[in-house]
Amino acid sequence: MGVDQLTEAQIRAAVAVMESFQRRAGQPGIAYGIIAGGELVHSGGIGERRLGGPAPDADTVFRIASMTKSFTAAAVLLLRDRGALRLDDAVATYVPELPGCNGPTADSPTLTIRHLLTMTGGFPTDDPWGDRQQGLPLPAFSELLRRGVSFAWAPGTRFEYSNLGYAILGRVVAAASGMSYLEFMTDHLLVPLGLKRTVFEPEGLPPAELAQGYRRVDEEWVEVPFEPYGAFAPMGGLFSTVRDLARWVGGMIDAFPARDDDDDSHPLHRASRRELQQPHHGYALLPDAVPFADVIRQTSRSYGYGLMVEDDLRHGRFVAHSGGYPGFGSYMRWHPETGIGVVALGNSTYAAARTAATDMLTALLDRRSDRRSNGRTDGPADRRTGRPAGPVPHGKPAWPATLEARADLERLLTEWDDAIAARWFADNVELDEPLSRRRAQLERLREQVGPLQPEDGQQPVHDSPAHCAWWLRGRGGRVRVEIRLTPEHPPRVQTFNVTAAIRPNDRLSALVDEIVAALNEPSPSFPASITTAPSVDREQLTRLMRLAAAWAGGCRLAEVRAGDGETATTIAITGRSGDLLLSLRTDRESVVETFSLDIAL
Template sequence: MRTPTRTRLRRACVSGAAAALLVVPTVAGSAYAAPAPPRSAATDPPPSPDAGTDFPRLTPAVAARLDAAVRGAMRKTGTPGVIVGLWAPGKGSYVRAFGVADEATRAPMDPGLLMRIGSETKTFTVTALLRLVDRGKAGLDDVIGRYVKGVPNGDRITLRELAGMRSGLFNYSEDDDFNRVLDTEPREPLAPQQLLDYSFAHPVQFAPGARFAYSNTNLILLGLVVEKITGRPLHDVIADDVLAPAGLHRTLFPTGAEFPDPHAHGYTEQSTPSGTTEGVVDATGWNPSWSWAAGAMISDLRDLRSWARTLATGALLTPATQAERLKTTPTGIPGAGYGLGIFDVQGWIGHNGSIPGYESLTVHLPQAGATLVVLLNTDVPHAGKEPTAFFGEALTAIATPAHVYPGHPPSVPKSG
């Protein structure tokens, strides 16, 4: 039986998995309008000649429509709190927080709060790897067996196939034994090798490169590759070689369950070992080590705004490596392709994330120079779909009707 927890972090390319309804009260609340961040080269570039002309100026009237769309998505999904940011050069900005950050105290959500970002971590891990590629320390077509021993098909699977979700390796977060541990001991640490052991207990699903199948196992291996090449812990490499040059000061890779203040509380459904649901619980202090290079990181709205453009434009990479990154493979979802630790959905480039208690969506639309960031303090699906997908669809239907982020796509394959 698939438990709700079992789907965590496998829901990435705007997919849906276990159908479940959030039972905490819906909180529409009043919007908090944060002042626009100061303009900087990293976060608010000047308008470009090819900027999309169909992106509306973010006037009070448009903001009111966006407010209504967010509140509607909150009611539909039962989301306790949400932070939203939408920006485009020359068009203004829309920054809001709705609902509550803590259901116990009823503290309001705030745009400055830290949030867990789940699978958006993949964008940082793969960027760390690609910077090593640019330095000549690794090659995208190197086989994983060169760096990590004991990987099934390790003499055939390349780093490119791992980063592009085409390895064929079983997703450890779909393993029954793993999920029993995660459901019963969510605060206990899990080491990368333990995660690989869960995966490697299963046969490979297809030949390397044969098709797309989303698997957290791939990112655990890439994290180990980065450590092997650099001789440093992954969290240090990402801090020094990715976050620092990107100018991200409120983003971190925790080594355990630490969660700096101020942060929002996150809410998830917890399951019993038999697979029944115990109800919605506060997962704020759960240990994200089980997701490590695939999903353990923390960030905030301001940093993710900057990161969205850095990621989509390849500011930290050579043009040749960024071009390789953006070569996408069909995912089975109309309009959605997956590159190297990055997706392209209807022209929006970036990633989403899901981890117990939190979801995120950080995407950039190069045609308009626009950036969208959505942060939620729940990961409970609605109608079998990611909560962030409903927000993404509602917001882009107003802001970029020619590039609507799909809120109701078909699910990716079970292994994805």
């Protein structure tokens, strides 16, 4: 999959995060693992798997609680792929205790399997009640359902985390397969994957290899007894190990990219594993307080099928799920674009494994970014070769036609060629901007910037296989070229944008230097020495400076990204923890008319 080998420095940084977490005494013991290239490349354990016992390791068995939901969702899709059910089937078709269970209003839609998979069944959140139903016998569960369930929302209208919904999915699995949920999961998913220590009933495992769960009472650790297997097992009943979960995570990562290879290494098709990891319904968390960095970095949270999907401004897409339960706390998280993932398992009630694992994976990715940009002075856009949208089909960043068009159209920047234009440009290009005007603009650009050459070390950016954006450099500045191809076969170029980024003159450069110096002050404010137009709110600019400084940390100038170099410029700023784009427009007397600081993508 082209995953870079993790360095010792990266692993040390990640381990340091876990050691710091354990020192805060949140649990007696914690086991963790790092996955890269589909393999468990490092694992460790700190503390005690049971009081007075040895440290946990990659083969120590912990209860993984709600991480079970991804296994249940996989079982549902496995049955769907075999034709035993459809995701839009009514749940009542498989669970006879639920006829007429159609929501709180007369116009509520029929409750479907898809609603339950995406946590949009309309049930109210049921933590911690659901955790205490783990061992509920199946007859008692049937009676609970016959008494009716309470709806907070019409199905399909809102995400609300529901253990009950996944318990009901266990009944669906049993009905559609003609086997008990336990038998189907074991025989058709766990055993084929070789997950030998991933079980619903730990009694057959050596006691010395089983982590004991604890809760804190008056500064003392008190054992929490295991709940037996029962009707709510599909939402949180599994026990597993770091080694087994690394294989599970590796199977999810291996679903990317879509490709033509054999698809027989996993009981669930790659396409279905990707489907589990797609954002099917968005949700918002409303805690009492949110770290500032989380607010400005994270763009969205969604639920897939038994997995959570997060999009982050800095690193792109993450897939994850936590497991919180009396006696245990667990978390798995991975980054599909790089194929790097982590697992953390703790043995205290609702242990904050999510925090530890998230920080651990962030440390791995940050170190990876640092290694890529080591010794370079390129701007933020140079830190990755593609947008943070996940792997592309066939593992190729661009169509062959996209790369061929890039090479041909780059020649137009040196000398216009009607044959190249005729070959590549779709009909809309002339209609959107006459070719005569495009040719004249390119001639003016050559006069401003001079002969253009590819920038050393720069890689093109691909939003999709049909898109390419890249930089060229001349003696007077830089030029950004962007093309986008049509969906025709063969494809042609529908977008051809050329944007000049002229090196700012001394006057503009002095203003930019003052602003960057102010960003590095302990309490940044817009420089008093810079004159602004009457329409500019200086207090608002100071607030913007402080927000930007909090996001970026220590700042230094990188590259010009846009502007005529006389009255307008956009400059990339490289920060210690994040990157910015500074845009400035002035009149001829150096009076600032517009000013902005944006997060650089």
